[in-house]
């Protein structure tokens with residue numbers, strides 16, 4: 051069947067929606083993004099499929115990332131007229147019991163994260179369950195009251211974890227492709243660009259360039275215009291784009307279609323990083339389905355607009371996330387950036403006008419076109435509108451994927467939603483912006499997160515990775531870590547970046563090894579300023595950020611490393627050793643048994659000790675001690 | 684330089700031309716813009732990029748061998764040397780790093796006596812580091828072949844490695 055109008059979409063929507071909201075019998079949604087699968091979701095899914103194969107009242111389905119990755123596998127169970135219940139840590143051995151529990155009224159409170167009367171979706175205004183008529187289950191919190199979900203507003207993630215990503219009908223049931231068809235039939239391309247401009251949407255890939263302005267510029271230049279989606283997601287610790295692609299690929303395709311129509315392009319490309327095979331698979335399925343509905347291809351929905359999308363994969367080069375490098379890589383070449391005297395909106399891929407946006411940027415577009423620029427601009431702060439997806443990772447209680455309105459404070463994100471640092475350890479910093487960003491210390495926790503404010507404290511919004519660091523994280527080591535990363539990933543074309551980063555790394559390495567000397571910090575600052583100023587591309591100009599912000603906010607740690615030859619976090623091996631605190635040690639022998647070097651000695655129930663000559667500081671005893679008896683000295 | 688020299692005189696693999704033609708022509712239409720994906724397909728087939736395959740590829744898509752060699756060495760996923768039966772990808776992304784990824788790598792290096800990019804003499808393992816596999820919530824993570832091992836403790840490394848022959 052080919053879709054020709056909004057009416058056709060509405061038909062599909064009406065036919066599919068019941069299975070989303072009022073399923074016959076019981077529906078089980080297993081969260082099957084890469085992270086869920088790594089936690090055992092596939093086994094749980096297969097187990098349930100096998101167990102309920104002959105039971106047509108129970109329907110086992112898959113969905114994307116439900117967000118709360120800490121307690122994956124997550125399984126949502128629902129039935130018509132009853133609240134949906136989200137179960138946590140449901141591995142294969144627990145899934146059958148979880149389904150039985152739901153059938154029996156959902157009483158396993160320890161397994162349950164919360165209940166929902168209806169999924170809160172920004173685009174939804176009808177067809178859902180009549181909320182008031184559903185009786186909540188007693189004694190189980192509502193998901194919107196669970197701290198992790200409480201302050202979240204899902205726009206880019208609107209369908210992630212609710213629908214089956216391999217089903218185009220499910221996307222359409224959530225008003226998918228309606229924005230595009232409406233734009234195509236009823237709106238001039240110029241008007242759409244105005245809408246995107248008015249919404250205040252800024253690029254989510256890191257730079258934060260106003261999307262509407264970029265589109266308008268690309269539309270002005272003549273030639274075969276191209277639309278590219280940047281799904282290279284190179285920042286380590288960031289997986290927002292992966293989750294969107296795996297959980298709601300059609301939202302990205304629709305965003306690209308709208309961009310294609312607005313700018314006047316016939317061909318789109320999605321450049322996906324090599325490490326995301328599942329995202330590629332789901333995208334390929336989504337493209338096929340959209341083609342079979344005539345939503346991609348020639349003369350879409352009876353109009354004279356034609357648009358095709360191809361997928362291309364990267365091969366493990368961070369610098370290929372940079373726009374000009376990405377385009378070189380798409381052409382099958384070595385991914386080296388070029389100087390941008392001429393912008394890619396004028397001459398990009400194949401020397402033609404090219405519009406490049408990030409995955410999350412495109413995923414926002416259909417929602418904006420459907421609900422209007424005013425609605426989107428109503429969220430966020432003065433210069434940063436809408437919402438932003440973050441991956442909360444590192445030393446944090448509730449790791450996961452969260453989406454909040456711009457302007458939410460770091461404290462709200464890290465502590466209210468993220469639950470703070472685990473194991474009663476002390477919060478030290480949060481790192482945003484990946485290798486181009488900076489480390490933000492505790493005193494700025496009240497900072498509202500938007501493009502401006504993060505820049506004011508020396509960091510950047512970046513693509514959305516938020517890596518929380520605690521007392522066990524050494525800030526000098528973090529700076530060294532990022533430079534090591536960037537040294538590997540620098541393409542080597544320009545001197546300031548290639549040599550500057552290497553020199554800075556050498557200094558940092560020597561500080562971490564206990565050979566730091568007076569003047570090193572100043573030298574780092576000087577070199578950093580040079581690399582920032584003279585590098586060719588964004589990789590180099592932002593490379594010193596992690597070093598400069600850690601020097602700015604954690605100078606005392608640098609001084610301790612250099613002058614006292616101490617690493618209080620217990621990371622830099624030459625600068626600390628482990629000792630056993632006689633008062634805290636209970637002689638439980640865990641460290642004695644676990645030490646791979648036989649460096650621990652001591653009898654049962656008596657204080658143990660560590661032979662420093664044998665100890666290799668692998669940290670197994672420190673991690674394993676339940677009594678905090680291993681001290682970093 | 685020494686790496687390049689070693690590779691160029693490296694082991695010669697029996698190459699089945701028909702298989703290569705299937706990749707280059709049928710799957711990727713002899714299109715030089717698809718070079719990276721062609722190399723990926725060749726690497727999937729042979730587990731590395733055998734030199735004869737690359738010399739065969741060059742005239743097929745009209746890209747000089749030197750350029751192909753440049754691409755193959757620029758991108759981290761390509762290997763010009765045969766790799767082991769099991770590929771360990773250790774994540775050294777930031778999230779895994781702050782959760783002790785470095786210590787996991789040290790354990791692997793200690794126990795297998797290989798460094799990043801190297802293969803054990805018996806061909807059982809190749810160790811490769813990657814920067815984030817996108818499963819940061821499970822950090823520290825190692826991936827062996829297609830299996831993810833998340834939240835791995837320093838003391839669990841050997842147990843996990845023992846699962847692979």
Ligand SMILES: Cc1cc2nc3c(=O)[nH]c(=O)nc-3n(C[C@H](O)[C@H](O)[C@H](O)COP(=O)(O)O)c2cc1C
Nearest residue numbers: 253254255280283284371372373407408411588589
């Ligand atoms: C070294 C470097 C790496 C980058 N990596 C990415 C990336 O992985 N994903 C991304 O969307 N943008 C990345 N960018 C930003 C892109 O160059 C570009 O600004 C962005 O994709 C534009 O899309 P947007 O306007 O929607 O943000 C990177 C930039 C630099 C300098």
Ligand code: FES
Nearest residue numbers: 774776779816819
């Ligand atoms: S940092 Fe290791 S998976 Fe992301």
